[in-house]
Amino acid sequence: MQKAPDAPGRRVVIVGGVAGGMSAATRLRRLDEEVEIVVFERGEYVSFANCGLPYYVGGVIREREDLLLQTAEGLAARFRIDVRTSSVVTSIDCSSRTVSVLDETTGRRYSEPFDSLILAVGATSGASLPGEGVPVRTLRTVDDVDAIDALLDITPTGARAVVVGGGFIGLEAVENLFRRGVNVTLVQRGDRPLSPLDPEMAAPVIEALELHEVDLRLNTTVTRICAGRVELSDGDAVEADMVIDARGVRPDAALAMDAGLAIGPTGGIAVDAFQRTSDPFIYAVGDAAEKVDAVDGAASLVTMAGLANRHGRAAADAICGIGRPSRPALGTAVVGLFDLTIAMVGWSEHRLRAAGRPHRVVHTHPASHATYYPGAETMAMKLLIDPASDEILGAQIVGGAGVDKRIDVLATAMAAGLEASALAELELAYAPQYGSAKDPVNLAGYVAGNLVSGTTRSIQWHELEDARTAGALLVDVRSRGEHAAGSIPGAVNLPLDELRARAHELPEGRIIVHCQVGQRGHTAARLLSQLGRDVVNLDGGYATWIAGTRTVRAPQMSAA
The missing domain is CATH 3.40.250.10 (Rhodanese-like domain)
Incomplete structure (x- = not known):
């Protein structure tokens, strides 16, 4: 088994001050009062709630300050962390163990030494959308939401927005723009929104978008942005007061690549089980770092805040000599869209088919709680199972209340290595307003057990x-x-x-x-x-x- 370093680094430099980077910094301080910690953040803000940004646009989160979890001054006072905002690390010298820094406020360039370095640089967007004439923003920074909010304030009622990309951020953008009274067109390159969902599981998502009069354009891309409109690959053009670029992101691995660190097959920074890169004094966490997939053990990219925080903590533990190997990533995710909750874990059927991996499928449509108790909502649940081992390969659930609870149970079962048929034996909390005597997870286990035993085909x-x-x-x-x-x-x-x-x-x-x-x-x-x-x-x-x-x-x- 790989071992974590035996001695703590006395001076730790962290590049990136949001989820993974700040988790690493605060964990380091809790473990070692004497270690010197310097955090460089290219933006103006650190430790902000980036997952809450769309909901501030929609007015669900009313106070901008609620997004700012910590400030540089607060971190210095509580944790004695030297946080330097508007500071870009431009290069790494592995031999001298220094980073080159540009202070964008003053224009000063300088070198900073480190004993250990943590890269929490996140992800970056691809090429810019072609053309100009309409304001284009992402939904990744506080500056983004400030700009979007300002545009909405000066745009008359009936503002028009084009959201490009139907993934998690795209759907959150659609819902929250709708809350603000914006007419929304959603442009999706693929044949369904939220492409990790299998087709039958995406049907309720499409229906929800159509019910809320979202102009959904599937199998379509943006060909050009020009004065007041967006031209599409289907030959149509839509008027727009703003464009939200919610297309997929890729690991921001340029800094690591330029330093000669190993880049994995996914394009992310290659790391070991302790988040160490190919240089044992440099670690990588968050969206820029590769993960190990829990289903097939291969390198994978999983851009989830929970993993970024967990791996930031893991890097700090390793630097302090108490690290344990990180567990493989399941890719557990949940997103809300109007009255729907959409959740998934592990692999989809589409992905299993593409990989040629044998699998068995279970579909159920249980209620969120006992149907005789008022307010029960139906959910669609899909379980994917290895036919030889009865191993749970993945799950998808779409519905209303109770979806998040069930996906977390299934994610826990996957992490514990439970067989699909063993779900029937889980003793889960029951009262009529919360569930059923046969919980939806139990029901999926019963069906899986019937398939294993041959009781049904x-x-x-x-x-x-x-x-x-x-x-x-x-x-x-x-x-x-x-x-x-x-x-x-x-x-x-x-x-x-x-x-x-x-x-x-x-x-x-x-x-x-x-x-x-x-x-x-x-x-x-x-x-x-x-x-x-x-x-x-x-x-x-x-x-x-x-x-x-x-x-x-x-x-x-x-x-x-």
């Missing part, structure tokens, strides 16, 4: 067409009223309560049964299988099928 929504082409009969076991309200074309309606008496009416050959969300379909499949029929259940039922087929396209089947 399932087919996915995007496999249905090929199965029917091959001769399978689709039987809808919902009530006649449900079938009349909306059905899969060509399905035979035979309600579950009549199935036992009328099973003889079904022709020979493979049968696919389905209900609304999968539970009655499981009962029907068990009944027919015990009558000797070749039967599979449509996983997630009609609800999953309709969500998938309403989305742009089904995932491509892997040749593997």
Whole structure:
């Protein structure tokens, strides 16, 4: 096993004063009162709540000062940390252990020595959007939100904004601009917003955007910005008073690369389990540093504030000789969009297919709490499982209340190495207003256990067409009223309560049964299988099928 350094560095320089950098600085001080700590931050502010920036734009966070968690003066007083804002580290000399610094306030250039160096430089945007004539901002700094807020204050009611990029920040920008009464166009390069979601799980996101009259442009890019408008690759142009550039970011690894530090296959700074770079006296944390993926053990980029804070602390521990290896990254994430909560952990089905990795899928549509207690909300839950080991490979949940709680349980289960079927045995808190006696996590475990034991067999929504082409009969076991309200074309309606008496009416050959969300379909499949029929259940039922087929396209089947 790798070991952390045995002796603390007496002078630690940190480049970057937000999440990872400031976590490292304050942890260092708590561990060692004597160590000298210098933090360089290129911006004017340190230790600000960058994840809260969109919500200040939307007026949810009302006071600007609430975003500023600490000041340079406060950090000096409480932690004896020398914080230098508006200071850019321009180069690293590994042999002399010095950094070159530009003070942007005075223009002075100078050299600063270090015993240990922590790079918490974050991520950087790609190329600028083409053209000019409309103000373009990101949503990454306090200066950004100040500029956006000022634009909204001087723009008359009915302001128009184009948000470029439908990831986490893009969706947060859309919601908060909507709160401010802005007419929003969302331009997304891919075929669905929040591309880590699988198609059927993205359907509620698209519906929420459409419900709130967001002009959603999928499979589209910005070709040019000119006076008062944004031209798009679909040949259209939209008027705009501002553009929010929320496209993906990449690791800001230029400083490390110029210093000769190893860069990993993802483009991030390569680090070991203690956050050390290829130079044992230099560490890297946050969005610029590579992580180890928890599913396949490969190098990965995970740009989450929680990991940045955790790894900043880990680097400080290593410098002080008490470090423990960092755990692999699960990529647990959650985002709100209007009345939806969208959460994920681990790998998506799309990613598993692209990697050619075998997997099993479970879809459920449970309620947030007991349905007899007022206010229960339905969620769509997807669990991805290794068919050989029963290992949990990932999960996605979209819904209202309770989504965040369930994704955290699943992330904990993944970190603990629990098998998917073991989710059924978790003893989770229950009261009618908080959950059900069979929690949604337990229910997913029951379905996983049935698949492991062979008690049931399932087919996915995007496999249905090929199965029917091959001769399978689709039987809808919902009530006649449900079938009349909306059905899969060509399905035979035979309600579950009549199935036992009328099973003889079904022709020979493979049968696919389905209900609304999968539970009655499981009962029907068990009944027919015990009558000797070749039967599979449509996983997630009609609800999953309709969500998938309403989305742009089904995932491509892997040749593997």
